[in-house]
Amino acid sequence: DAKTTQPNSMESNEEEPVHLPCNHSTISGTDYIHWYRQLPSQGPEYVIHGLTSNVNNRMASLAIAEDRKSSTLILHRATLRDAAVYYCIPASAGGTSYGKLTFGQGTILTVHP
Amino acid sequence: DSGVTQTPKHLITATGQRVTLRCSPRSGDLSVYWYQQSLDQGLQFLIQYYNGEERAKGNILERFSAQQFPDLHSELNLSSLELGDSALYFCASSVGQVAGYTFGSGTRLTVV
Numbered sequence: 569d570a571k572t573t574q575p576n577s578m579e580s581n582e583e584e585p586v587h588l589p590c591n592h593s594t595i596s597g598t599d600y601i602h603w604y605r606q607l608p609s610q611g612p613e614y615v616i617h618g619l620t621s622n623v624n625n626r627m628a629s630l631a632i633a634e635d636r637k638s639s640t641l642i643l644h645r646a647t648l649r650d651a652a653v654y655y656c657i658p659a660s661a662g663g664t665s666y667g668k669l670t671f672g673q674g675t676i677l678t679v680h681p
Numbered sequence: 682d683s684g685v686t687q688t689p690k691h692l693i694t695a696t697g698q699r700v701t702l703r704c705s706p707r708s709g710d711l712s713v714y715w716y717q718q719s720l721d722q723g724l725q726f727l728i729q730y731y732n733g734e735e736r737a738k739g740n741i742l743e744r745f746s747a748q749q750f751p752d753l754h755s756e757l758n759l760s761s762l763e764l765g766d767s768a769l770y771f772c773a774s775s776v777g778q779v780a781g782y783t784f785g786s787g788t789r790l791t792v793v
Binding site: 604606610611612613614617624655668669670671672673 | 682685714716724725726729737739742771773781782783784785786789
């Protein structure tokens with residue numbers, strides 16, 4: 569499994585953009601980059617994933633570096649509901665891993681009113 | 682409601698006992714994954730099933746076993762329980778590999 573490095577914690581103010589970085593320098597060429605978040609007392613929630621190109625959905629945007637060794641999750645306007653632990657996860661597309669997600673420690677995002 | 686149903690939500694049992702956790706995946710999802718989350722270990726992948734077949738194994742103890750039935754629901758069996766098995770157990774499902782996972786709300790197991 570590819571190793572990831574994320575800040576232990578980040579803080580933001582409500583309605584401001586948040587950029588959550590992730591380094592995954594050992595990522596393989598076929599690994600997708602997934603982002604999940606986990607709100608207190610809930611199961612993890614899918615946020616976004618991508619392979620090479622930048623991706624957008626209703627929740628967030630994912631910016632992937634050209635060499636794929638890092639990525640940034642962008643929350644365009646943080647809300648109090650976005651306070652959670654955010655996980656960056658490279659995931660294999662096949663082989664014995666067959667898409668299993670290996671969660672690291674993640675980044676604890678605090679959003680201030 | 683995420684569409685993934687886990688029962689029971691809470692379970693308290695004694696050491697040495699055996700319990701079964703149940704997961705119903707989201708309609709149409711063929712893959713089921715089990716995860717364990719404890720305070721000191723974070724989210725640990727246990728095992729994956731795809732359309733009834735075991736596809737990947739993680740740090741699952743020999744005392745634990747799982748299966749996926751023809752109707753695609755899955756059960757995680759935990760036996761000879763120890764205090765250290767106390768944790769949140771999550772089930773997730775997906776259409777196939779690499780697709781977005783949908784997690785259930787978990788079963789909180791307390792071993793006393």
